[in-house]
Amino acid sequence: MSEPVAQKTIGVTVNGTTYEREVEARRLLVHFIRDDLDLTGTHVGCDTGNCGACSVIVDGTLLKSCMMLAIQADGALIETVEGLGADGDLHRLQETFGEHHALQCGYCTPGMLMSAKALLDENPEPTEREIRRAIQGNICRCTGYVNIVEAIAAAAEAGT
Amino acid sequence: MLLASVEYARPRSVDEALSLLAANPNGRALAGGQTLVNVLKARIAAAELLVDLNDISELREIRETDEGLEVGPMVTYTQLARAEEVHRGRPILGEVAAQIADVQVRNRGTVGGNVCSSDPTNHLPPVLVALGATMKVAGASGTRTVPAEEFFLGVYMTAVGSGELLTGISIPRREGGDGFASVTIGVDGTCIVNAAASANGGVRVALGCVSATPVLVEVASADEESVRAAVGAAELDPPSDIHAPAEYRRQLARVVATRAARQASEAA
Numbered sequence: 001m002s003e004p005v006a007q008k009t010i011g012v013t014v015n016g017t018t019y020e021r022e023v024e025a026r027r028l029l030v031h032f033i034r035d036d037l038d039l040t041g042t043h044v045g046c047d048t049g050n051c052g053a054c055s056v057i058v059d060g061t062l063l064k065s066c067m068m069l070a071i072q073a074d075g076a077l078i079e080t081v082e083g084l085g086a087d088g089d090l091h092r093l094q095e096t097f098g099e100h101h102a103l104q105c106g107y108c109t110p111g112m113l114m115s116a117k118a119l120l121d122e123n124p125e126p127t128e129r130e131i132r133r134a135i136q137g138n139i140c141r142c143t144g145y146v147n148i149v150e151a152i153a154a155a156a157e158a159g160t
Numbered sequence: 161m162l163l164a165s166v167e168y169a170r171p172r173s174v175d176e177a178l179s180l181l182a183a184n185p186n187g188r189a190l191a192g193g194q195t196l197v198n199v200l201k202a203r204i205a206a207a208e209l210l211v212d213l214n215d216i217s218e219l220r221e222i223r224e225t226d227e228g229l230e231v232g233p234m235v236t237y238t239q240l241a242r243a244e245e246v247h248r249g250r251p252i253l254g255e256v257a258a259q260i261a262d263v264q265v266r267n268r269g270t271v272g273g274n275v276c277s278s279d280p281t282n283h284l285p286p287v288l289v290a291l292g293a294t295m296k297v298a299g300a301s302g303t304r305t306v307p308a309e310e311f312f313l314g315v316y317m318t319a320v321g322s323g324e325l326l327t328g329i330s331i332p333r334r335e336g337g338d339g340f341a342s343v344t345i346g347v348d349g350t351c352i353v354n355a356a357a358s359a360n361g362g363v364r365v366a367l368g369c370v371s372a373t374p375v376l377v378e379v380a381s382a383d384e385e386s387v388r389a390a391v392g393a394a395e396l397d398p399p400s401d402i403h404a405p406a407e408y409r410r411q412l413a414r415v416v417a418t419r420a421a422r423q424a425s426e427a428a
Binding site: 006025 | 168171209
């Protein structure tokens with residue numbers, strides 16, 4: 001029988017590192033990632049599930065981490081933007097985002113990159129329409145999206 | 161925004177979920193969370209206990225039966241859009257699921273959440289009414305079945321009462337063709353008006369966003385004149401809001417009903 005709990009010690013693996021932390025049941029996954037694990041690459045934009053800045057990949061599924069509770073992620077494998085690459089060893093999406101000027105302020109970029117990664121993981125040769133649909137849940141207020149779409153297409157073309 | 165303090169349980173069976181809900185009248189079933197978590201953040205709803213249904217694997221299944229399709233309430237929109245059983249049996253369900261919100265929401269949002277939240281702008285309530293679906297509602301005293309057209313009781317209100325759980329949706333086998341049309345705020349955005357239709361000789365058209373619950377209009381023939389006349393005779397009294405005044409919604413209702421009925425009769 002599953003007993004109701006108000007807090008629980010959960011274990012998650014984020015970008016290959018396993019963490020154990022006690023969380024309150026009400027804690028959002030995005031706050032857990034940012035404030036408990038200090039992985040501040042994942043952003044909070046709207047906090048209402050509209051903007052996609054908090055997008056991460058949980059057990060292979062792209063989702064908005066402001067609409068999931070941390071306690072629900074117990075045992076999960078999580079990918080955040082920090083797992084994509086590092087200085088001097090960038091992911092090809094990070095390279096092409098830079099080359100195509102796919103960001104200005106950069107606030108949406110971590111979520112945009114995770115949505116792009118989820119797309120290419122599943123569909124390595126997307127059409128422009130498929131790219132646009134894949135980033136439908138991510139709002140960018142700077143670029144007008146054209147350069148983002150071009151950057152994702154260029155990353156797809158570059159292959160793995 | 162932060163949620164108020166809440167307890168959390170993760171049952172592994174329907175029986176366990178029902179006893180958790182029965183033990184706490186302020187308990188709420190948590191499905192995909194794409195509505196409920198936001199509502200809890202905004203403190204519009206309060207819950208003392210969240211009963212997370214994500215570990216109950218039997219609620220995630222899509223099965224083909226002699227009668228049609230059995231869709232579990234924890235089936236996500238992504239799952240519905242991709243399932244072979246749905247493509248074979250009732251493809252309109254997959255087509256509609258693929259146009260709800262965005263990838264992230266489709267990956268988490270569930271069929272059961274869509275119907276149990278009974279938001280008048282949701283996609284699936286009119287679809288299930290048009291298709292003549294039947295809902296299974298389980299509670300302490302057993303399971304009862306409720307036709308989709310009696311399931312939606314009001315804004316955010318359904319036949320699922322306190323301590324009960326939607327455990328399955330039965331979609332009858334396709335005899336004719338189905339259709340869906342909507343006018344949305346942006347591509348795949350919130351519906352301003354939507355309509356689902358199922359044609360088999362006559363046509364059943366269910367209109368969404370024009371009332372608290374889907375409005376079913378049954379028309380003897382799927383031709384445009386008949387559908388327009390039937391929607392007109394329904395004397396719709398839709399709401400006005402920032403997106404559309406009532407008169408515009410009334411006009412759109414005739415348009416989307418015609419489009420959905422045409423798609424349904426062409427597919428029949």
